[in-house]
Amino acid sequence: MIKRPLRLRGSNIIRSMVKENSITLNDLIYPLFVIEGKNKKNPINSMPNIYQFSIDKLLFEIDELITLGINNTLLFGITENKDKVGSNSFDSNGIIQRATKEIKKRFPNFYVITDLCFCEYTDHGHCGIIKNNKIDNDLTLKYLQKQALSHVHSGSDLLAPSGMLDGMVKAVREVLDENQYYNIPIMSYSAKYASSFYGPFRDAVDSSPKFGDRKNYQMDPANSTEALKEVLIDIDEGADIVMVKPAMSYLDIIYKIKKEINIPLATYNVSGEYSMVKAAAEKGWIDENLVRNELLISFKRAGSDIIISYFTKDYAMDLKNI
Numbered sequence: 001m002i003k004r005p006l007r008l009r010g011s012n013i014i015r016s017m018v019k020e021n022s023i024t025l026n027d028l029i030y031p032l033f034v035i036e037g038k039n040k041k042n043p044i045n046s047m048p049n050i051y052q053f054s055i056d057k058l059l060f061e062i063d064e065l066i067t068l069g070i071n072n073t074l075l076f077g078i079t080e081n082k083d084k085v086g087s088n089s090f091d092s093n094g095i096i097q098r099a100t101k102e103i104k105k106r107f108p109n110f111y112v113i114t115d116l117c118f119c120e121y122t123d124h125g126h127c128g129i130i131k132n133n134k135i136d137n138d139l140t141l142k143y144l145q146k147q148a149l150s151h152v153h154s155g156s157d158l159l160a161p162s163g164m165l166d167g168m169v170k171a172v173r174e175v176l177d178e179n180q181y182y183n184i185p186i187m188s189y190s191a192k193y194a195s196s197f198y199g200p201f202r203d204a205v206d207s208s209p210k211f212g213d214r215k216n217y218q219m220d221p222a223n224s225t226e227a228l229k230e231v232l233i234d235i236d237e238g239a240d241i242v243m244v245k246p247a248m249s250y251l252d253i254i255y256k257i258k259k260e261i262n263i264p265l266a267t268y269n270v271s272g273e274y275s276m277v278k279a280a281a282e283k284g285w286i287d288e289n290l291v292r293n294e295l296l297i298s299f300k301r302a303g304s305d306i307i308i309s310y311f312t313k314d315y316a317m318d319l320k321n322i
């Protein structure tokens with residue numbers, strides 16, 4: 001007798017009935033970039049349809065996102081006020097702090113996740129404080145605590161430390177708890193690889209390292225077991241959500257980690273992955289929406305609960321047939 005899996009593919013109805021995974025707006029997080037100034041909406045060359053917004057324009061954008069059904073953002077600040085220690089990142093009047101305050105004032109229910117890192121704020125472009133041409137891990141943690149506190153003082157709902165430093169989750173959890181912010185969750189960029197897929201993002205936020213690279217702190221793309229080690233350390237230190245980044249070339253890592261943990265797993269569908277799809281679509285080589293949907297579902301299928309993606313707005317518009 002021929003085995004006939006095709007029976008369950010006979011019509012739209014039966015196909016939907018046996019569908020194992022789907023993507024809703026509840027699964028997606030939308031990154032936004034905020035800059036100094038007024039009335040600015042600067043396109044990012046290498047990321048079609050993604051902009052740097054000044055705070056006033058950002059509020060218009062968020063208004064639009066809310067009508068599309070998007071209820072959150074992962075916010076990145078960009079400043080020209082860069083120095084050795086990234087002071088703008090923990091200044092109560094820094095770009096991210098002002099933006100967060102304004103967003104929460106206008107849209108108290110819009111969920112603001114803030115990226116905790118130094119690369120956008122330091123003049124050398126590295127993710128921490130430099131001593132002898134290398135990041136001083138433990139000294140950076142002290143600054144990270146200042147940054148964390150200033151973010152939650154401004155109204156951030158969730159903190160996402162992305163610097164891949166040892167002890168970063170513990171340091172952030174401790175400072176939050178000492179200051180009675182027991183209920184602010186931490187989403188850690190636990191398994192963040194030293195990836196070339198971040199190229200367009202570094203254009204967007206002007207955060208390329210001025211010397212060297214990030215291989216001293218981000219993970220080697222050749223490694224898999226080590227990703228699990230990083231994730232388990234972060235969970236032990238108090239992470240509420242862990243992350244794998246990038247997504248597309250790391251589905252095996254997502255799959256492996258999901259089997260070992262009992263907290264939500266996020267994955268970051270990074271800038272290079274987004275831009276490749278946009279570029280191929282512009283050339284007419286692929287169907288953008290179909291390829292995008294196939295990518296998003298592959299992250300879900302691999303085991304990701306949450307997907308951070310620049311495609312979120314496009315996806316939401318598509319759902320509404322806009």
Ligand code: PBG
Binds near residue numbers: 207
């Ligand atoms: C670092 C950070 C990076 C991204 C998010 N946070 C870049 C890096 O490590 O250079 C990359 C995001 C993307 O490529 O979309 N703060």
